[in-house]
Amino acid sequence: MGLFDFAKDIGHRLFSEEGQAARKIEEHINDNNPGIKNLKVDYRDSIAYLSGEADSAEALQKAALMAGNIKGVEAVKVEGVKLPAGVSSPQAVETFGNMQYYTIQAGDTLSKIAQQFYKDPNKYSKIFEANREVIKDPDLIFPGQKIRIPTEH
Incomplete structure (x- = not known):
């Protein structure tokens, strides 16, 4: 799978x-x-x-x-x-729930990922909240880590 x-x-x-x-x-x-x-x-x-x-x-x-x-x-x-x-x-x-998944790449930040998916880097907290069990600190993510990206309503 x-x-x-x-x-x-x-x-x-x-x-x-x-x-x-x-x-x-x-x-x-x-x-x-x-x-x-x-x-x-x-x-x-x-x-x-x-x-x-x-x-x-x-x-x-x-x-x-x-x-x-x-x-x-x-x-x-x-x-x-x-x-x-x-x-x-x-x-x-x-x-x-129409959830998307993303594998973090070298150089990514949650703000950069939010810009990619939501066209707004300030929505990084939406990604952080959806992944609190996996990401303990929004500034500490690593390449290869798989996270959930909630769809925007």
Whole structure:
């Protein structure tokens, strides 16, 4: 699935040994829980497998981005997550709410990305708010990081 593929060598380093990866990824998501109950993470061959119950498609999107933006994670599989009624598949999560996704490039800032998508660099906070679980500081983003871009209403 396109949304759930990531750059393995880019992101925050949370673990140094594969044996601690699942626990560290699970703790990371639970610390900023976007709405996943009974979250369990399995990690093997650079893939994070999530299971649990999502409160919404947005919660699952955020959890997938949180796991995928960790150094060492190449892909996130979410087939084990139960979705709310009306969201029938993980593929539906990729397009939920007309959300776009963007991979940060070298030289990008949130203002530059806001200019690209909204024609107004001052709307960077809209992007920051949509990605609070992934971006802790709007001045600290990195190339290869995948983020959500909310559509403008």
